[in-house]
Amino acid sequence: MSDTRTLAGVHPVDLGDGVHAFFTTATGGVSPAPWSTSGSGGLNLGLNxxxxxxxxxxxxxxxxxRLGAPVAFATQVHGDRVLELGPAERTRWAARRAPASAGEADALVTAERGLGLGVLVADCxxxxxxxPGARVVGVAHAGRNGVLSGVVHRAMDALVARGADPARVRAVVGPAVCGRCYEVPATMRDEVAAAVPATFATTREGTPGLDLPSGVVAQLAARGVEAMRVERCTLEDPxxxxxxxxxxxxxxxGRQAGIIALI
Structure with missing residues (x-):
């Protein structure tokens, strides 16, 4: 596996022995502006x-x-569907002409060694x-609708069905727009906060906001999972x-990604 500490465009995270995980950034690729936020090539991973x-x-x-393994991506639709990937998907994604998508879903789970899972974001x-003990990993895309529909809960359900123990699950909530920057109408804030109180926020301008990362952390805590959080706001971080x-x-x-694999 590649050593992410030495590679541009990668924010590595530790999710235990036998797991390789990181978040990409906007740099380190071949895309020009506007899919690059600097003078160098942008690492845009998103189609459409x-x-x-x-x-x-x-x-x-x-x-x-960077991962040392093929990475599967889904077509994300702001829902709560989970796809489980296995040996057949690893073969397809390792092929010279890998598929564009594993299917419509906002969470992916696998127990297949050497198959990366990717989740695409640009504020969500x-x-x-x-x-690591049960040898199962997953990713989830939690935007406003995903937090409301409980996509993280559905991902946890899929992990548990594969033998995961919530007390043993390690989680990282990656870079996203923060509550100080995510301004929304008051009615929207009230709707989301009624379902997930931890999302209630006020922006630095004093207007209604949503703190989706805090909401996800709270949802994971309700499942007995203590999540780490990458304190980087996508709106503020160039x-x-x-x-x-x-x-x-x-x-x-463009779109950056959270990426994980069993090694």
Whole structure:
């Protein structure tokens, strides 16, 4: 496996023995602006953001090289569906012409060694989950709708079904837009906070906001999982892609990822 400590564009995290996990950033790839936030090439891993499929394929190959294994991605639809991937998917994603998507889902789970799972974000919350003892890992994409629908709970259900023990599960909540920056209408804040109180936030301007990372941490805690949190706000950090920042500038942007694999 590659040593992520020496590679550009990677924020490594420790999820236990036999697990390799990291979050990518906006740098270290081949995409030009606006899918790059600096003068160097951008590591845009997302399709359907107007970047060329050829460049995205190169960037995904670079991410796989950093991991040392093929990485599967889903078509994320802001829902709560979980896909379980195994040997057949590892074979397909290791092929010269890997599929663009494992299917529509907002969480992926696998017990297959050497198959990476990726979750794409540009303000939403990427969640990495692992039970090193049970040898099962997962990822979840938790935007506002995902937090409301409980996608993290569904991912945990799938892990437990594969033998994971919530007391043993290790989790990391990755870079996302923070509650100080995520301004929403008051009615939206009230709706989400009624279901997940930890999401209630006020922005630095004193307007209604949502703190989705805190909401995800609370949902995991309710399952008996103590999550680590990467304290990087996508809107504030120029080394990360942010849909909200790009939209305010009248342009588009790329997608970074949380990536995990059993080794």
């Amino acid at each position: 953001v107007s970047d060329s499929a050829e460049r995205v394929a190169v960037n995904r190959s670079l991410a796989a090289e 919350v990427p969640v990495l989950l692992a039970d 080394d990360l892609f942010s849909h909200r920042r790009a939209s305010a500038a009248g342009t588009t942007t």
